[in-house]
Amino acid sequence: MARHTREDAAATRARILASAQQLIRERGLHCVTVADVARAIGMTRGAVYGHFRSRAELLGALLSCAEADFAARLAPLAQGDAGTGPHALEKTLSDLLRGDELARHVSLVAALLQHKCGEACELCPLRARVLRGVESLRAAFAVVLPAPGLAGLLVAHLWGLLGAHAMQLAPSGLSGSAVALARLYRGHVALSAAQLGCRSGATSSAARVRDTP
Known part of the structure; x- marks a missing residue:
């Protein structure tokens, strides 16, 4: 034998x-x-x-592979090696989107996120793990975004890219999206700040007008 x-x-x-x-x-x-x-x-x-x-243990092992992939790509950020300033977001996105391997996890993660049942089952603990992972991802991006409130939007944006790639609706080489995404979110913050400044200026002018006898 x-x-x-x-x-x-x-x-x-x-x-x-x-x-x-x-x-x-x-x-x-x-x-x-x-x-x-x-x-x-x-x-x-x-x-x-x-x-x-069990089937649940098999699925749990698959989810562990997804968690390990995300953790490895975000390691520079977690260790403080992503740097600071405007290039930190670009580097973090480049590390995350390098290659196309993350798309292989989309089907599993999407199914777990969409899972709903009336009572506890083998998938419920796995769905809870996915939700914790999403929160960790938001927290990680909040560190390198000028406006931390945009972290949830960026996670949704990235998920859309990965999902489109998994369904072959987007070309391979997602790492090429990192620069464009970083510019988009930096530009969004700058625009928001400018708009806020305009509103503040308008308010101040209005206040001066009202105070004028």
Whole structure:
């Protein structure tokens, strides 16, 4: 009987995760079972359960991969290596959008965000993890945005880009969007400040008029 090493187990686990991820992208989360994942790579369902005790554990491992990808790309920001000033946002966006690998997580994350049920189920804890991750992402961007209140909008903007790429509605090479996005958000802040200044000036003028006998 062949002996299975730790490396063999890790390689098999990686194959199972890759199979699950691909099927979820093709069919959607709710149309993929453990049996489907096993069949796609020539394994039995029991063999998959030897690595993941449940479908929820398998999905949790996939979500961990997504969390690790985002964390690795945001590491320079978390460690204070992104710098400060107008170029910090551009660098952070460039690190996040480098390559197209993040788009592979869109189907899973989208399905978990949209998940709703009347009672606790295997997906509810995973959805809670996604929501915590979204809040962490907002907090991370708030550090490099001149107006922290724009962080939520930027996260939504990035999610739209990733989703469009995952559905093949946007070209590959999302990193090219980093400069344009950074300029857009810096320009938005400058415009808002200018508008605020105009309103303040108008208010002051109005006040002087009213105070004039």
